[in-house]
Amino acid sequence: MSENNLSQSFSETYDVVVIGAGNGGLTAATQLAKEGVKVLLLEQHNLPGGFATSFVRGRFEFEPTMHVLAAYGKPPNLGPVRKMFEEDFKIDAEFYPVPEAFRAISLNPDDNFNVVMPFGVEETINKIEEEVPGSKESVTKFIRLCKEAADAIMYIADSEGNPDKKVLMKEYSNFLKTAPYSVGRVIDTFDIPEKAKSILTAYWVYLGPPVSRTGFTIYSTMLYSLLSQGAYIPKYRSHGYTSAFDIKIRELGGKIEYNTKAERILVENGKVIGVETSKGDKIKTNFVISNASPTLVYNKLIYPKEEVPEIAYKQVNARTHGTSGFVVYLGLDASAEELGFKEYSYFVFDTLDSEEAYESFGKLEAPKAQASMCLNLTIPDCSPPGTCIFSITTLFRPEVWEDVKEEDYFKLKTKIADQLIAKFEKATGISVRDHIEEIEIATPQTWARYTGTYKGIIYGYEPDPWDSLIPRMMTMEEEFYIEGLKFCGGFSFQSHGYSTSLVSGQIAAFLTLLDMEKKGEEE
Amino acid sequence: MNGEDKKELKVKIKGGIRDLIAFAKLVPKRRKRFQRASSEPITSDPINEFANKLHPKKQHLIIDEIRDETKSTKTIKAVPDLDSGTNSLAYFRPGQYLSLKVEVNGVRITRPYSISSSPTDALKGFYEITIRKVEDGFLTTNIWDKWKVGKKITCSDPEGFFYYEPLRDKNHIVAIAGGSGIAPFRSMAKEIIETNIDVKLTLIYGSADEEDIIFYEEFKELEKTYPNKIKVVIVLSCDEVNLEGCETGFITANLIKKYIDANECSFFICGPQIMYDFVENQLKEFNLPPKRIRREAYGEVKEIINLSGFPKEVADNAFKIKVHIGSLIEEIPAKASETILVALEKANLNPPSSCRSGECGFCRSLLISGKIYVNPISDWRRAADKKFNFFHPCSSYPVSDLEIKIPRTR
Known part of the structure; x- marks a missing residue:
């Protein structure tokens, strides 16, 4: 390192260092800066956002990962994310409501499955009844259960993690009884016709594991939030709101350093004492909030290694690391209308069996489930007149990409993209192939390159029932293995997803503030 | 859905008490899973390793051979500099460039150069870049004078x-x-x-005269051996032409029409600034959609003050830029006619940079105060960056004194 670089380095003391400017890191740093805490936000990339970013190719600015933002809502029923954006932080970012939930299509003609779902609880129930006559009663019951789970989570959150057991038993007994099970298990106890079940569980792709493994609480909370509050996307792609956070953090007196990778979290006697960076910064701090996963923190960042307790390694190894993603981004030289796009988001399945689809994530070919979106159906002017932005997303177990050779990598990307496009065109009759003006293809390696996420994983730990929201919340305290270290983001206790990651950062900030208070009193 | 409804809902999974027991067992089950798990640290991550191999932060090279292609062009062949930690070269897609990171007369600069060798060559262990000497060029003069076989150089990943x-x-x-x-x-x-x-390549290559043609023999040989794959059309603009089978004049629509059916082709253009203007004008005759014409990034625009939108009234002005970088705040001089990146490099404050065309975004910085001019043909800023005053110093010029925050080098 040259002298010049060294002289630019920091050797200051900060109250809190936040590692990673992803969704969680940004809200954590904003909350801390707002409280007047001296906070430094470190980001290894040259942009804020992590996955919540954008990129430009030719005439198009693409949305890399967000499909929909849940928990946003509209007045008077603001969701927690919108409350945080507008009331807590006054973030200068605009969001547009997504017009409908999705169109879901099965490529298997025997399934006879091609439905467009609206948002809204009543609307959803009525639409399913229209598709599957006789389903109304059972579907209504199921959605009511989802509401109870969502309400219970709100109650537990409001109780700051100390809910009254009597209240839980009395008001939320159904929530308690279903929390130990998967969404597949729970929905099977309702007398819901198969097709209606497939509609209600179509969102499984947003969490990753098949319905037989996805914890009911987390699925039902997501489903109910989307149905009751709808979904939103940011006007200027995710970079629009993440750079608004950047500006806000600076305005509140926080400091952000890009191109600066946290390389070590210094720990002594089980307590955080500092952070060292790729730029030679040596920062003293007793509090770190990490947007980087426990997997990376325990295996790579904690220094010295002896400070990592055995149980931390065990925790990481016990959990199932989530899937990675594969996205084909297309800038098309015809308008959405000309091409025949009617909906914002399309789920295309080869099979309605989520186990079978999940299994296909383990092969190097277009998997049996994909989710796509045409941005212009929500933000009409997101690209120049006469053009539109369209992308197809699917999931992969990252391991299947491990043996790909450099000389085969680009051809493989093209091959899978080609297959995904073919499936989309077959399912919808919309022809995009002849209109490709810009194309970009993201693989697990791409996410690794830009975010450093372990194995290019885009989700966090899979929320199997034993590792779903409730057990994570109930064991939170005992799983803080290093004093002064908290986690936020998709790998933290709130589980993955945009809205949960955003909320997780604010919660990590609150927990850290409590710790700081305690420490202050001790001293 | 009101409270009345809720009372009616009685869910049973396994049945009554068993479901509550299952709830009570959630935490013990979780603890047991942790206890049973391996305590081995994770030491490898093949996906990140692959990403680093394709996109290393830096590549250390050593010049293995320098070939004179023409009187003003050299091809530099470079191999991995094992001593500096580069063991293999990043694979790439033909058409990508390397950003050389070099020090010239005490000033650290970056310059993008297209890779002229093939991806297969990279796997074999070498890159080639082909450089034309620029009259009074800051870097090329230095290359012609000082670069010898054995010199160590540093470059970016392929971009x-x-x-x-x-x-x-x-x-x-x-x-x-x-x-x-x-x-x-x-x-x-x-x-x-x-x-x-499965592609055919027709090369239409404009040169001033016969002596200026680079890779002539090599392309002719390819054309002879693979007539279905490679076709070469040499276009010379000089008055006196002796070369057999070449075209004369400029690359006009009529000339292009002689060799290809424009509607069945994708055009890729790479050359000096003046050629883009000329050729793109000619291509208008074919009325092609934008997707059929791709051009390599411009690089730094020469004579920026001649661009129609440039604020000519400040063209000769010098300004001060207050720069925040890491823990430092420095004030540096800048000229209206030079990019902010150049001013930063002259002051030895180097933000990361690669394309120098506004495209890659590595130098993205925050404009805290002051006014800048952004060259519209190299304006690749994101919409929100425009809104919040983030800018790319490599395609921006000061129009007043500025205060900016730049990232530290990668």
């Missing part, structure tokens, strides 16, 4: 979006090149032959 993409492009590529703009097309041609891509 850029100027490459053939089968899902987008027609399988007949028309490569229009001028001067050293031939470099990426040599890489493409070699790749087409070496990996047998």
Whole structure:
């Protein structure tokens, strides 16, 4: 390192260092800066956002990962994310409501499955009844259960993690009884016709594991939030709101350093004492909030290694690391209308069996489930007149990409993209192939390159029932293995997803503030 | 859905008490799973390793050979500098460039150069870049005077979006090149032959005179051996032409029409600034959609003050820029006619940079106060960056005194 670089380095003391400017890191740093805490936000990339970013190719600015933002809502029923954006932080970012939930299509003609779902609880129930006559009663019951789970989570959150057991038993007994099970298990106890079940569980792709493994609480909370509050996307792609956070953090007196990778979290006697960076910064701090996963923190960042307790390694190894993603981004030289796009988001399945689809994530070919979106159906002017932005997303177990050779990598990307496009065109009759003006293809390696996420994983730990929201919340305290270290983001206790990651950062900030208070009193 | 409804809902999974027991067991089960798990640290991550191999932060090279292509052009062949930790070279897509990171007369600068060798060559262990001497060029003068076999150089990973993409492009590529703009097309041609891509390449290559043609023999040989894959059309603009089978004058629509059916091709253009203007004007006759014409990034625009939108009233002005970088705040001089990146480099404050065309975004910085002019042909800023005053110093010029915050080098 040259002298010049060294002289630019920091050797200051900060109250809190936040590692990673992803969704969680940004809200954590904003909350801390707002409280007047001296906070430094470190980001290894040259942009804020992590996955919540954008990129430009030719005439198009693409949305890399967000499909929909849940928990946003509209007045008077603001969701927690919108409350945080507008009331807590006054973030200068605009969001547009997504017009409908999705169109879901099965490529298997025997399934006879091609439905467009609206948002809204009543609307959803009525639409399913229209598709599957006789389903109304059972579907209504199921959605009511989802509401109870969502309400219970709100109650537990409001109780700051100390809910009254009597209240839980009395008001939320159904929530308690279903929390130990998967969404597949729970929905099977309702007398819901198969097709209606497939509609209600179509969102499984947003969490990753098949319905037989996805914890009911987390699925039902997501489903109910989307149905009751709808979904939103940011006007200027995710970079629009993440750079608004950047500006806000600076305005509140926080400091952000890009191109600066946290390389070590210094720990002594089980307590955080500092952070060292790729730029030679040596920062003293007793509090770190990490947007980087426990997997990376325990295996790579904690220094010295002896400070990592055995149980931390065990925790990481016990959990199932989530899937990675594969996205084909297309800038098309015809308008959405000309091409025949009617909906914002399309789920295309080869099979309605989520186990079978999940299994296909383990092969190097277009998997049996994909989710796509045409941005212009929500933000009409997101690209120049006469053009539109369209992308197809699917999931992969990252391991299947491990043996790909450099000389085969680009051809493989093209091959899978080609297959995904073919499936989309077959399912919808919309022809995009002849209109490709810009194309970009993201693989697990791409996410690794830009975010450093372990194995290019885009989700966090899979929320199997034993590792779903409730057990994570109930064991939170005992799983803080290093004093002064908290986690936020998709790998933290709130589980993955945009809205949960955003909320997780604010919660990590609150927990850290409590710790700081305690420490202050001790001293 | 009101409270009344809720009372009616009684869910049973396994049944009554068993479900509550299952709830009570959630935490013990979790603890047990942790206890049973391996305590081995995770030491490898093949996906990140692959990403680093394709996109290393830096590549250390050593010059292995310098060939004179013409009187003003050299090809520099470089191999990994094992001593500095580069063991293999990053694979790439033909058409991509390397950003050289060099120190010239005490000033650290970056310069993008298209790779003229093929991706297969990179796997074999070498890159080639083909450089044309620029009259009074800051870097090329230094290269011509000082660069010898054995010199160590540092460069970026392969960058850029100027490459053939089968899902987008027609399988007949028309490569229009001028001067050293031939470099990426040599890489493409070699790749087409070496990996047998189902594509035809017609090269239409403009040079001032016979002596200026780079890779003439090599392309002619390829054309002879693979007539169905490679076609070469040499266009010379000088008055006296002795070369057999070449075209004279400029690359006009009529000339292009003689060799290809424009509607069945994808055009790739790489050359000096003046050629882009001319050729793109000629291509208008074919009325092609934008997707059929791709051009390599401009690089730094010469004579920026001649651009129609440039605020001419400040053209001769000098300004001060207050720069925040890491823990430092420095005040540096800048000229209205030079990019902010150049001013920063002259002051030895180097933000990361690669393309120098506004495209890659590595130098993205925050404009805290003051006014800048952004060259519209190299304005690749994101919409929100425009809104919040983030800018790319490599394609921006000061129009007043400025205060900016720049990232530290990668």
